[in-house]
Amino acid sequence: MDIPREDLIAMYATMVKIRYFEERIREIYLDDKLPAFDIAAGRIPGEMHLAAGQEPVAVGVMPHLRDGDAITATHRPHHIAIAQGVDLQKMAAEIFGKDTGLGHGKGGHMHLFSVQPEFGCSGIIAEGMPVAVGAALAFKKQGRENVALSFFGDGAANQGAFHESLNLAALWDLPVVFICEDNRYAISVPKEASTAIADNSDRAAAYGMPGVLVPENDPVAVYEVAKEAIARARSGGGPSLIEIETDRLWGHFEGDMDAYRSDEFKAAMAERDPMKTYPERLLTEGVLTPEEQERIVREAHAEVDEAIGFAESSPYPRPEDALLHVFA
Amino acid sequence: MTTTTERKLTTQKAIAEAIAQEMEADDSVFVMGEDVGVYGGIFGATEGLLDRFGPDRVMDTPISETGFIGAGIGAAINGMRPIVELMFVDFFGVCMDQIYNNMAKIHYFSGGNVKVPMVLTTACGGGYSDAGQHSQTLWGMFAHLPGMKVVVPSNPYDAKGLMISAIRDDNPVVYMFHKGVLGLGWMTPNPRAIGPVPEEPYTVPIGKAAVAREGSDVTVVTVGLTVHRALDAAETLADKGISAEVIDLRSLVPLDREAIVESVKKTHRLLVVDEDYRSFGMTGEVVATAVEGAFDYLDAPPLRVAVPDVPIPYSRPLEQFVLPDADKIVAGVETLMAG
Ligand SMILES: Cc1ncc(C[n+]2csc(CCOP(=O)(O)OP(=O)(O)O)c2C)c(N)n1
Numbered sequence: 001m002d003i004p005r006e007d008l009i010a011m012y013a014t015m016v017k018i019r020y021f022e023e024r025i026r027e028i029y030l031d032d033k034l035p036a037f038d039i040a041a042g043r044i045p046g047e048m049h050l051a052a053g054q055e056p057v058a059v060g061v062m063p064h065l066r067d068g069d070a071i072t073a074t075h076r077p078h079h080i081a082i083a084q085g086v087d088l089q090k091m092a093a094e095i096f097g098k099d100t101g102l103g104h105g106k107g108g109h110m111h112l113f114s115v116q117p118e119f120g121c122s123g124i125i126a127e128g129m130p131v132a133v134g135a136a137l138a139f140k141k142q143g144r145e146n147v148a149l150s151f152f153g154d155g156a157a158n159q160g161a162f163h164e165s166l167n168l169a170a171l172w173d174l175p176v177v178f179i180c181e182d183n184r185y186a187i188s189v190p191k192e193a194s195t196a197i198a199d200n201s202d203r204a205a206a207y208g209m210p211g212v213l214v215p216e217n218d219p220v221a222v223y224e225v226a227k228e229a230i231a232r233a234r235s236g237g238g239p240s241l242i243e244i245e246t247d248r249l250w251g252h253f254e255g256d257m258d259a260y261r262s263d264e265f266k267a268a269m270a271e272r273d274p275m276k277t278y279p280e281r282l283l284t285e286g287v288l289t290p291e292e293q294e295r296i297v298r299e300a301h302a303e304v305d306e307a308i309g310f311a312e313s314s315p316y317p318r319p320e321d322a323l324l325h326v327f328a
Numbered sequence: 329m330t331t332t333t334e335r336k337l338t339t340q341k342a343i344a345e346a347i348a349q350e351m352e353a354d355d356s357v358f359v360m361g362e363d364v365g366v367y368g369g370i371f372g373a374t375e376g377l378l379d380r381f382g383p384d385r386v387m388d389t390p391i392s393e394t395g396f397i398g399a400g401i402g403a404a405i406n407g408m409r410p411i412v413e414l415m416f417v418d419f420f421g422v423c424m425d426q427i428y429n430n431m432a433k434i435h436y437f438s439g440g441n442v443k444v445p446m447v448l449t450t451a452c453g454g455g456y457s458d459a460g461q462h463s464q465t466l467w468g469m470f471a472h473l474p475g476m477k478v479v480v481p482s483n484p485y486d487a488k489g490l491m492i493s494a495i496r497d498d499n500p501v502v503y504m505f506h507k508g509v510l511g512l513g514w515m516t517p518n519p520r521a522i523g524p525v526p527e528e529p530y531t532v533p534i535g536k537a538a539v540a541r542e543g544s545d546v547t548v549v550t551v552g553l554t555v556h557r558a559l560d561a562a563e564t565l566a567d568k569g570i571s572a573e574v575i576d577l578r579s580l581v582p583l584d585r586e587a588i589v590e591s592v593k594k595t596h597r598l599l600v601v602d603e604d605y606r607s608f609g610m611t612g613e614v615v616a617t618a619v620e621g622a623f624d625y626l627d628a629p630p631l632r633v634a635v636p637d638v639p640i641p642y643s644r645p646l647e648q649f650v651l652p653d654a655d656k657i658v659a660g661v662e663t664l665m666a667g
Contacts, residue, residue, distance in 0.1 A: 037514045045457035045644060097457070097643030108459040108642030123461040124419060125391045158390035159422065186391055188367040194390035255514055260366045319649035322641050 003223060008287050009296070011059040011219045012279060017300040018058065018079045019275050021088075022050045024308055025078070025095065029254050037255050043096055043312070046108060051079040053217070053249035056274050057181050058083035060222025060244075061149065064230040068146040070118040070135040072128025075110045076181075076248075077121035080151050086114040088303065092311035099321075100314040106325060126152055126159035129178070133165050136174035136239075147175045147233045154243075155186025157200045166207040166241065175233035177226070178241045183248040188260035204241035214244040217274050249273065337525040338511025340372040342484040343449075346491035347374065347411060349529045351381055354409060357495060360387040360396055361413030361449075370415055371451045371510055393423035397448065401431050404446035409495060417452040417504060418461045431500045432475030446501075447494045448476075453506035453553055453603060455651055456515060460639035463647070465552065468602070468609030470502050471580035477501040477534055478581040482509050482555040484523045486578055489532025497534065506603075508553040520556045535582035539591070543573035546661050547591040549614050550601040551577040554652050558601055561657035570665060580610060588614055589621035597664045598630040601652050606634035628667035633660045 025044065032042025039045065051058075058079040065084065073080040081091055087102070094101030095109045102112055110123035118135070122128050132150035139146040156162055157180060169176045180200050184191045197203070204211025212229070214221050222244055229240035247269045251258040258266075282288035337345065351357045358381075359374055365388040368375035378386040389396040393414060400412035414420060420427065427448065434442050454463025471478045477499055481487035487505065494501035511521030540555055541562050548558045555576045562572040573591055577584065592598050598618050600611040611632040618630055633652045641647050 036517075038516050039458075039514050040456035040516045046642065047458055047462065097646075101643075103642075105643030105646055106460075106639075106641045108457065110461065111459055111642070123459065124422065126422075155391045158392045158395075160392070160394055161422070187363045187370070188365075189363060189388045189390070193388055316645050317643055319645045322646040322649045323636060323638055326638050 003220060005287060007063045007223070008220070008282060009292070010063065011223070012282060012288065013296045013300055014059045014062070014083050015055040015219065015275060015278065016297055017304060018055045018082050019052055020301050021078060021082060021304045022052045024304060026050055026250070026254055028308075033255070039255065048109060048254040049076040049252065050250055050254065051076050051248070053247035053269065053273065054079055054181055054183065056217050056219040056222050056278070057151070057179065057244050057246050060219040061179060061226040061230070063223060064227050066146065068118075068144060070132065070146065070148045071120070071151065072132045072148070073119070073121040073151045074125070074128065074153060074156070075121070075123045076153070077110070077112055081112055081114070081119050081121070084117050084119055086112065086117060086119050088307040089310040092307040093314050096311040096314070097316065098311055098314035099317040100310070104321065104325070105317045126156040126161035128152065129156070129161050129165035130168070132176050133169050133174060136169065136176035137172060139175055140172070145234055147177060147230055149177050149179060151179050151181060153186060154180060154182040154184065154191050154200060155189070155194065157203065158194055166204070166209065166239070169239040170207045170209045173238045175236070176239045177229045177233055178239065179226075180241065180243040182243050182245050184245070185248065185252070185261065187252045199243060201241055201243035209239045209241060211241040211243070214242065217244070217246045217272065219274065219278060247272070334524055335527060336522055337484050338522045339481065339484045339487045339505070340510040340512055341375070342488040342525045343373045343491055343505065344375045344377065345525070346488040346529070347495070348377060348380060350492060350495045351377070351385060353529070356407060357409045357411065358385040358387065359411045359413070360389050360400065362389055362391060362415050364388060364413050369413060371505065371507060372512065373413065373449055373505065393419060394426055397423045398426040398430065400446050400448070401426060401434070401444055404444045405434070405442055409445050411447045411449060411495065414448060414450040416462050417450040417466045418464050420466065427476070428473045432473060435499065436475060443498045444500045445498045447503050448500065449503045449505070451507050452504050453508055454640050454647060455508055455553070457642055457644055457647060459642040463640040465504070465506070465604045467504050467551070467580055468604045470504075471610065472608075475500070476581065477579065479503045479534055479579045480551045481505060481578065482540075482552055482576050483520065484511070484525045486532050486538070488525050489530050490534060490578065492529055493531040493534050496531070501534065506552040509556065518556065520559070532578070534579050535584060536578065537584035537587035538576045538578055539573065539587075540576040541572070541574040543571040543595065545571045545595055546597040546599060546664055547573045547575060547595045548599045548601060548657065548661070549575045549577065549588055551580065551610065552603060554601045554603050557652060557654045558657055560654040561661065564654065564658050565661055570661060572661060583613065583617070585617045585621065588617050592618045592622040593625045596625050596627040598626065599657065599660045599664055600630065600632050600634075601657055602632070602634040603652055604635060605637055606632060607637050609634065628664050631660050631664055633657055
């Protein structure tokens with residue numbers, strides 16, 4: 001691995017933070033809704049899409065980002081936001097619907113918007129893709145050496161916005177990188193039942209841009225492919241499409257019975273869980289010591305616990321504040 | 329047979345049963361949409377259909393709403409009777425062109441020569457903190473655009489009968505089920521979401537309102553989940569000596585204007601309740617209908633309880649502030665009675 005040691009370690013530390021954040025959110029979300037699951041109940045109501053298993057996608061890309069780069073993400077946004085460095089306390093507070101949240105409780109977990117760093121997400125499939133194209137268009141017009149990244153799922157690649165966005169980005173030669181998180185399912189529908197070809201990365205050819213498949217859920221593999229694509233975009237070489245085969249370890253949303261995926265499939269995912277395999281590799285190769293690992297885990301957990309504590313102890317917005325912020 | 333009519337179903341199961349019975353009766357009926365197969369529909373509207381009818385008649389689609397809703401139109405024109413599910417009505421944005429420029433207009437453009445017998449089913453409504461892209465009702469917008477019938481059942485009996493009518497209708501019908509009336513196990517329990525449903529197929533006419541509760545002092549007109557809220561409010565009002573009549577519109581297109589006018593002529597007061605946005609929507613249309621048809625009978629200016637013109641917010645206190653509920657309906661009626 002000719003990757004700087006601090007990047008290897010930072011990727012691991014961020015993975016730990018993401019997984020622990022998702023675990024805490026899941027615990028609080030479900031705890032409050034038992035014994036009879038009621039989606040409206042508890043400290044975190046509504047739908048909850050968690051990204052446990054997809055950490056490598058987020059952490060492999062982020063070391064290549066700079067100030068001023070922009071990201072659009074999906075209904076499953078936490079891992080990307082955390083890796084980009086979105087304020088964890090404000091993000092947690094938004095998920096809890098608190099006044100101290102990123103959007104004062106108006107948006108919730110599918111609608112996290114951060115100005116610095118620039119992050120946005122949406123509950124509508126593929127909705128962020130044209131917006132990333134537009135961010136890249138602005139960067140080009142302004143002569144800024146920034147890139148826009150658009151994250152989306154394998155399911156989104158069959159939405160019109162995917163195809164229109166890729167064409168526009170290539171046509172206008174924009175600094176945007178499209179990153180497909182291929183967890184092989186769109187809710188219950190497997191990719192082979194929704195997509196006529198095997199690999200979405202092949203679709204890049206139709207729009208005249210490079211397309212690369214990362215066939216493993218590994219931060220190092222993602223790091224290398226993302227490095228090249230982001231450098232190319234930043235230096236005026238135009239857009240790329242990256243498809244990463246990753247794993248959604250839990251249900252589509254919390255409360256999903258997940259009956260459409262077999263026990264073998266789930267066992268195989270657990271077996272190759274990157275939270276297990278990646279640190280094992282770092283330890284074996286001597287990149288990480290057990291003492292360092294312990295410190296990383298401790299610090300990451302403390303940061304997440306603090307963010308969730310902040311969210312829990314923050315006040316709710318006043319009901320009538322619902323009327324604020326429609327217009328500037 | 330009284331024994332069969334006493335069978336109780338949730339609204340969700342009544343919808344699935346109606347579809348199954350029509351698929352049984354008519355080979356041209358088929359279902360497509362996201363997660364309608366193995367999952368049975370995210371809201372259970374197609375529960376059990378895949379096992380019974382197989383993947384050729386219960387088709388899971390990619391997330392390509394423009395593609396598969398447009399394909400529904402093409403199939404409908406060519407001898408099929410598709411039921412196409414748009415998972416949440418909020419997603420109409422990615423496919424509205426096919427819906428309002430195509431599905432709704434082909435019959436008119438063809439001078440009545442081309443029929444589009446298709447049902448577009450979709451889930452709507454909020455109240456469970458799913459935020460502004462998964463909580464809207466938006467029926468007023470569909471109703472605004474000519475060429476599609478718009479059906480909004482509030483209970484299991486109507487849900488089954490209206491679904492069968494919708495499937496047999498030669499026009500495009502947008503069948504909008506509020507998540508809160510379905511009786512889903514993972515939503516807040518709602519006793520009004522379960523009720524008697526006859527086992528045999530039957531129809532409920534599209535375009536006929538129902539008097540959900542008779543009353544003499546004030547008319548409350550509404551649709552969907554707020555019918556339940558209005559019935560709750562009517563009980564509270566009865567304790568206070570106010571007799572409220574609750575009209576469940578059941579469909580916005582056609583709108584049963586006669587039912588509105590008749591009730592207002594009887595009660596002389598009108599409150600319109602809607603979980604849709606306040607401006608340019610159903611509430612304004614119902615008030616206009618009453619003013620046009622029963623102006624001289626009105627003892628007070630009509631009032632509206634609807635979502636103020638803001639997107640549905642996520643946080644519980646914010647969302648509860650904007651959504652109509654029984655307390656707001658009671659307060660509205662009391663204002664009317666004082667007027
Ligand atoms: C336009 C639109 N259609 C349908 C949905 C409902 N929906 C939410 S998530 C999802 C599956 C998305 O799959 P994918 O893009 O692969 O992302 P994943 O959930 O696997 O992360 C669907 C169909 C939606 N939110 N927006």
